[in-house]
Amino acid sequence: MDIEKILKEEAGFLLEHKCTTFPKEKLHIPGSDFVDRIFALSDRSPRVLGNLQHIFNHGRLRGSGYVSILPVDQGVEHSAGASFAPNPDYFDPENIVKLAMEGGCNAVASTLGVLGSVSRKYAHKIPFLVKLNHNELLSYPNTFDQVYFAQVEQAWNMGAIAVGATIYFGSPQSDRQIQETSKVFKRAHELGMATVLWCYLRNDAFKIERDYSVSADLTGQANHLGVTLEADIIKQKQPTNNGGYLALDNFGKTSDLVYSKLTTDHPIDLTRYQVANCYMGRAGLINSGGASGEDDFAAAARTAVVNKRAGGMGLISGRKAFQRHMKEGIELLHMIQDIYLDKNITIA
Template identity: 65%
Template sequence: MINRIEKIKEYLGDSRDDLLTHKCKTVTVDQLTLPGPDSLDKVFTESDRSVQVLKSLASIYNHGRLGGTGFLSILPVDQGIEHTAGSSFAPNPMYFDPENIIKLAIEGGCNAVATTFGGLALHARKYAHKIPFIVKINHNELLTYPYTYDQIMFGSVREAWNLGAAAVGATIYFGSAEANRQIQEVSEAFEEAHGLGMGTILWCYTRNSAFKTVDRDYHTAADLTGQANHIGVTIKADLIKQKLPETNGGFRDLKFGKTDPAMYDKLATNHPIDLCRYQVISNYMGKIGLINSGGASSGASDFAEAVRTAVINKRAGGTGLISGRKAFQRPFKEGVQLLNIIQDVYLSEDITIA
């Protein structure tokens, strides 16, 4: 039987040596607050988070296969609204039934399940005590034509609390024309969620047509996503969800904002782990956990892509992965296996912080 690290190396393929042996020389590991069994103690016990918020966060950190490690594996399924239900669930129609989303998170050993008001509310009494709920409180409504990209509230924070949520999740489209309003709305929602004893998770996405040029898409640039993260922790997100950085130089190349040459030649390199570390340091040097998204399903390469993302996130100092489509757009058992291989990266003592 192939052991855990050998299976991970097999999925990494030709990039295994580069990803597993890289040493980060930009911001060194001794400057970071790293995930661990005492993560909540190190970060939040001296904060203004209430005892009830700490209990809610602990319920997430201590659940599932990664429980007690300081790392997180979360199943997010909000694509039925964000990408249309038909396009999201056509590959596996069983997930039109939201109970199966919860079942996948449980069988997959996840720390929590993040999905919509309707899906969680419909099954709250059966499952709220079996796995922590994260209610996504706003969405991009995709039925308007022509498309209008905005995040609007789909329910109240109080209702999320009523159905037993451990945390609320929200998205802000940083860089968009609507960003200022969204920042104010989500800030108020997070304040109320903390007041009711729930944790807060922010989907920190950049969105602006000017961020995509003929030859490069800067929506995943380390500097732009890092700044989005930094605004996110400023409005008191307890966790930041962000896409894995694939490039850098958004501010510099698009010639806006304010920059310093050290952002590009001292705080980051082109190595994927160093780019992700820039996201981590933007989260108050790792005090607020970075969970990277798993991305779209690519079919046969999903397992390899998921392992690569998890290795980069962990070695950069991140807190985990929040992966949905790669898991639920395939047969149930394969979805469980994919979630488990992600978790194996964080359980492996052979994979250390770079």
């Protein structure tokens, strides 16, 4: 793989960058011993440790400490038509699991219905991550809220080894979502399951001259709240700007040092601030791949390089992979994984 050719004019900007905000020596960097080195020191039970290790030991990235996860809950979040019309094969849940397996993923993340419909055939062949809550957008007018469609016990009974949830931090409903998810993650850990939290920001007030719901300072704080709930892995959008706290009047508290010392405008430094808020990497940061577009391969490669060099744990990429023919989706997933396997792409 010629990563410089894929990154084009940004190759030097991304591959040669040196991070001076948080030195890499201060980070808990992914590696083959991550469970023993980091999670084994925590209050996680042996069963949780075993299931985390099972995720790390699966797929093309097994043994590296990095993860590549295929998430397909878009049938609820964005309607089945909007999600699967580009490739109707994925109306059939079995093809979602096949894509994750043939794509060499560490796990497949989807709804209770999708994974439950094929669990007896596949739950022992690839780690299942059941996404328990969703933003239901059939009601009119639309509201932005995460409600639980499934229970932890249902995921456990089908053989899943992890559960996932979303909290819309900053939304009017976030207090309720935090309380619900705290109980859900506690129960999941009691049953020995790993936990993954989608730490997204949702509030129209965050969108002023730019969209501060993807600012490094606000997403970083969302990450910090996520690991406070004992999420083992944090899913977050990669930051595209900074200064959300500064742009909003009378909102929260921050420090000038966040902007003068702990971040710069470079995407790797902005993402490293997200990693730092994941307890300096004790909880893994996986960035989302984003919507499908004209140049998905280049966009996914850029996101993966930034995540890896920032000290993140991997990528969770869905629409870029499943909204195309399976062969191309597999190629895209393999390209992402090859970046994490490439020893020449180092922590900045």
